[in-house]
Amino acid sequence: MKRIARIQIQRFDVLLDEPYTVAYGTFDREFGYLVTVTDTDGNVGVGLGTPCDEAYDSPQLALDGFSGMTFEEPPMCDSPIAFYNERLRDIKSPAVRCGFDIAMWDLAGKQQGTPTYNLFARGAYRVKPNSVTVCIKPTLQATAHEAREIIRKYPHLSLMKIKLSGEGDVERCQAIRDVVPSGLGYILDANQAYTDPDHGFRVMKQIREILGEIVVIEQPTPREDIEALARITKLVNFSKVYADESCVGEADVQTIVDRSAAHGVNIKLQKAGGITPALAMLALVEKHNLTAMLGCMMELPMAVAAAAHISVVHDSVVVTDLDSDLALFSVGKTALGFSEGARTIQDISGLGCAVEEPLAAEAEKRGWLARESVLDISF
């Protein structure tokens, strides 16, 4: 029986190369709570929880969640699923659940000397096309510039994601198409911008004529309006329509199934509350013949890696949108690569991410990283 010897929680703020704008706001840094668990044999698991509005979470709720955890004795750490069910399931903040759950799966991989994806007991390792996102920029020139830069940085990209805002989207997509090579597939992410599904459908159809292959249309309609989502899903016959903001956890997948509201869902670990609940969502997706993408919030590499580990062994995951680690100053090692348009994972134990102290200290000195200890318990 293995037990945890130490738990550390730190708040991590990392500056982005460039501010990032989507339909609901602009961000200049990524932050999260880094959860580090050490077992009595000295194995270390690292996870990350990032509270986000989409999951009805907040930094305060997460802080309350961490400080509300009590440990009368060193917790057992033989099984991440058992740990989730016993210790995490009832915690309100998805970020707290997610940070711990990722750390426990990382630890389990290290204890067993295998990449974590091998513990999911799924299919063979197979990478999926990964999108990189053109965000909302103030001008068409800036939009075209960003699309060109993405192609320059990732020449083997097969999938580009375009953020839509509900206004000027056709022009924005035309500006992108004018500067990128032919043969790309696209994900259109409207982040709920189209309140009228019939109008949304007409715009998507126009964009399709410009871009060609649309692989996924993500959350075109407001999150609570399942009827509007179902309506646009019924109308669109040239792409899959996926729920993102409308699908936080397992119950939402069931609602989408029951109301035939989408062809699939965008699963994000920070919404779901970790790997364990995301695996349960995927089981439901598979059972009902839907498909899924694995996406991320503005997350640091430890969390992005966790999503990538799920994606490579789950056949119902057809694309990934895992790119939030790419624009960050590195504060450690990562087993996560990006090759031939797909996220790849090196064959090393656990999730393959760790903070390296010299790099982190250097980043801190330069003002790219701010750290603060939230909790440090030794048993």
Ligand SMILES: [Mg+2]
């Ligand atoms: Mg989305």
